[in-house]
Amino acid sequence: MATIRIGTRRSALALAQSGMMQRAIAAAMGLPVEEVPLVEIVTTGDRIQDRRLLEVGGKALFTKEIEEALLDGRVDIAVHSMKDVPAEQPPGLTIAAIPEREDARDAFISRDFDDLEHLPHGGRLGTASLRRQAQALALRPDLQIEMLRGNIDTRLRRAADGEFDAILLAASGLNRLGRSDAVRGFLSVDTFLPAPGQGALALQTREGDTDHAWVQALNHVPTALCVAAERGAMVALEGSCRTAVGAHGQIDGDRLTLTTEMLAPDGTVRWRRSGEMTGLSAHDAMAQARALGLRLGHEVHQNAGDQSVAV
Incomplete structure (x- = not known):
């Protein structure tokens, strides 16, 4: 089997996370780790350290160069911190798997x-x-x-x-x-509602490269459902580095509960909504989770108007 190359940022955290995925993918594919090499890529977000991301183009600056390498065929898988992944995927790319989430706090x-x-x-x-x-x-x-x-x-x-x-x-x-x-x-997830996807990783591939054993082995369905709901809220709230947005999903039995909020940058006002869904084993559960996030996010956005956007 051909070598599977993993694109990663060069920071210590990115390399630690990608190394975890490297070993897991190699095990799922029955390959030696050497056949799943890490390809280090310096992103624009890594180079700019003296300004907030909202001043220079947003969090996509942490993913852009790696996604270009995926599309060009220089790497086969990208490992991202999910909270750095923009709401919409570039044409031709998809999130193939979401491993089990770490601590979201x-x-x-x-x-x-x-x-x-x-x-x-x-x-x-x-x-x-x-x-x-x-x-x-x-x-x-x-x-x-x-x-x-x-x-x-x-x-x-x-x-x-x-x-x-x-x-x-x-x-x-x-x-x-x-x-x-x-x-x-x-910090309490109630008082400090995490960023959408915080604590989760995203394994990104080209759209035609999702039919591999590692995809099923590494995708953690409960985490993926929660992240789908959180990112649905992020889309509705136009979540970026220019808006103060939190969203966190939790599963208890067959019930997913989502809380999402938007805040004024100075903290003087916050708008929050919570909701839930059941039927997590349904064939369209991912779509339902995203729809829940979209609905709650739209309700928050309607209440907040333009008051929460940074200037």
Whole structure:
């Protein structure tokens, strides 16, 4: 069988995630790991570290070059953090599988303080996420939000050096890198509703390359259903780096519950809706999950109007 090449960003987290998938795909295909090589690709999002993504083109900057390599035939599979994947797929590409999700929560990291509540008045909170900014300000309008980009090690070092009173990061990335020891606490998914798809990975291929053993082996249906609902809400809310949007699906038995929200960038207003669906084993369950997200997202968007868009 021909070599299967995996396209990945070059960051430590991306390589850790892609390495996990490399080993899983090789096992599912009965191939030695050497036959599933990683192809490192530097994206525009990796090169630009001094500005928020909303200022330079949005989160697609983390996927564009890798998707071009897929379409050109230079790689066969791309591994992305699902929360970085734009709402619509480029023509010719598809998300073939979504492995089981890691922890979807945000993590609170601070050298001197135990939680958000105990930060000093006017404390410095580091994040580049408009969603985290809005959710933090909804609880603590006195905080000073300061832009924080860079890889996880860089962000952790800056927090340890006292450049910020606290920073917020995705728990999933810290866990995958073995850096959960840096976490002072985890933020409630109710108060800090995660980004759509947070904690999940997306395995992207060309549309004609989905008939492989690894697709069924790695696709985790409960995660895929939750992500379908979350991304449906993201589409309805025009979720991007210019809007503060959260969405999180959870499954209990045969019921999927989705909560989604949009916030004003300064945290002064938030619009939220929740809903549920049953029949998760139905042949059209994925479409139903997406429809649930679209419906709830449209309800939120209708209530919010244009008040939640960053300027």
